[in-house]
Amino acid sequence: MIRPTIIPKILAPNFFSLALVINLPLLEILYIAKLAFPHNTHLYQLPLQPYCTSQWSSSPPSSSFFMHAFILLWWCGLLVTSVVGGNNETDRLALLEFKAKITHDPLQLLSSWNDSIHFCQWRGVTCGRRHQRVIVLDLLQFSELVGSISPHVGNLSFLKKLSLSGSSFHNEIPSEIDRLRRLQFLQLYNNTHIGKIPRNLSHCTNLNYINFGRNLLDGEIPTTLGTLSKLQIVSFEGNNLTGSIPSFFGCLEEFLPQSSICLRYRSLM
Template sequence: MELLKNHMVVSISLFLVTILLSCFNLLGSATASPVIRRNDTDQQALLEFKAKITGDQLKVMDSWNSSILFCHWYGVTCGRKHQRVTKLELQLLKLSGSLWPYIGNLSFLRELNLVGNNFYNHIPQEIGRLRRLEILQLTNNSISGEIPSNLSACSKLTVVRIRGNELTGEIPASLSFLSNLKVLYLFNNSLTGSIPPAFGNLSSLEEY
């Protein structure tokens, strides 16, 4: 009788352990999988950027490979908590290529710095999806086309430096909605028209 009782206790204990392990596995899959998918999104966006590079004299892009985590690629900074790309700093590296629309997928990006390279083509409309973007620096490239009006959707922007390019068209009046803007450099382009009167509402603007 005592042996049967001990056997029942052991069986019940094993059953409870099995249930607990199952719960932990379910919890782990529920929390870990989305993180992996989000990281994959950032990595794919960076690889699309690399694919648009047509000139890389300093071989900067060689570090962008699967042998190391993309957060350790040259010029890439990730946040500690979510391992999402927060900064892309590739200034003065003799890079050439076109700007890529997949930049809009770097949804945690706070700073984009491509100063002093030879990037061309238009500023993609998808840049308006970067709602966390605070600093945009594209000075001294060969970027053409118009300034995207939906840049105003990046409401946290404090610094916009896109002087020294080949931009055309008028300055979008919608930029006056960037209430946090402190620095705005647009000169040395081929812009037409006058400064929108609504820019008088940019009370935080210090340099322009």
């Protein structure tokens, strides 16, 4: 008697629906599952080895079987990527959380941020063509916005450029920004941010541009920024920073003139 098959809920409906699409017998689906997940015995509880030995010992599997195996393994790879790396819905929800933190939008600049159109078409949002994930959030021209930056911005894991200058964003810069490992361009110029410069920005190892000028930041410049090997431009001018200029700023002179390292006004006075 064949024992019932046990398949996790997250995979079960997908395995069976895929079997219907490619017209693959259940036993072959289970055998491919054994190949795909050799250490996960919960995916298959049938005695597959005897079946395989008795049925296929005299002749090798057909080419159609390998085609089915390839399709299933490819599909499983997409599933794992989606679970581990987030998906488009993650980005959409993060943007809506960002909008929820906007307390004043008199010109209705974010009125397009709703489900009537895809979030990749929302104003200020740019998505990559391949994965349809947010790679740019640029609200530089949205000078009438008032609010704070939602910590959910850290969920935009494909983000490369974040530009929120010239508005009235206040409160502290959320530490969750350090989760944006692909971030290259970070501009929060001319707002009213308070608090410290996030120390964990050093986790954003692809950063080459940081502009926090003309805010209300205080404290010292984190020495951890010195680990950002790709960093070329830094601007902290017009804040209330104290302490000395970290020695790593001298390295930036190799890339740009001293005037590009903006630490003027009350930054370090």
